[in-house]
Amino acid sequence: MGAPGTARRGPVGEAEYPPLSRRSGWSEGSFSEMKYYEQGTSAERWERARTFFDAKRYSMAADILGGLVEEVPDQVGPRLLLARAYYHSAQLKRAEDQLRVLVERDPAEHYARLMLGRTLQRQGRDAEAEPHLRLASALAGDFAAL
Secondary structure, three states: OOOOOOOEEOOOOOOEEOOOOOOOOOOOOHHHHOOHHHOOOHHHHHHHHHHHHHOOOHHHHHHHHHHHHHHOOOOHHHHHHHHHHHHHOOOHHHHHHHHHHHHHHOOOOHHHHHHHHHHHHHOOOHHHHHHHHHHHHHHHOOHHHO
C-alpha cells in the first residue's frame, strides 16, 4: 500500500481509489478496527441496529447504538433502544445509566421509567425500583397497578 494520503491503484491497476485522509474519517489503521456493521450513514446504522435487536443479537445492536447515541445524544429512540439492548444482554448498569439520562431529560417518559424500574428490580434493588414503577403505571393510565 502507498503512503497515507496518496492515491492507490486498484487490484488490476486501472482504477484509482481516492487517498485516505483524516478529513474523511479514515486512516490506514481505522478500516481494520471498524466492524462492517458500524459503517454507513446514521439512518443505515439505525436500521441495522434494529435488525440486530429484532434478531436478538443485543450485544451487536448495542455496539452500533453506542456510536449512534454519541452522534445524536438528544434523540430518544436510539438511546432507548440502546438501554433495551443493554438490558436484554444483562448489561444492567449500562442500561440503568442510559435510562437515567432519559428520565432526567423527560420525567414523563413512561416507558423509560418502566424500564428503569425493571432494571433496578433485576439488580435486586426493589425499594429503589418501586417509585419508578408506580410513576410509570400512573403515566400509562394503569391506576389499578397503583
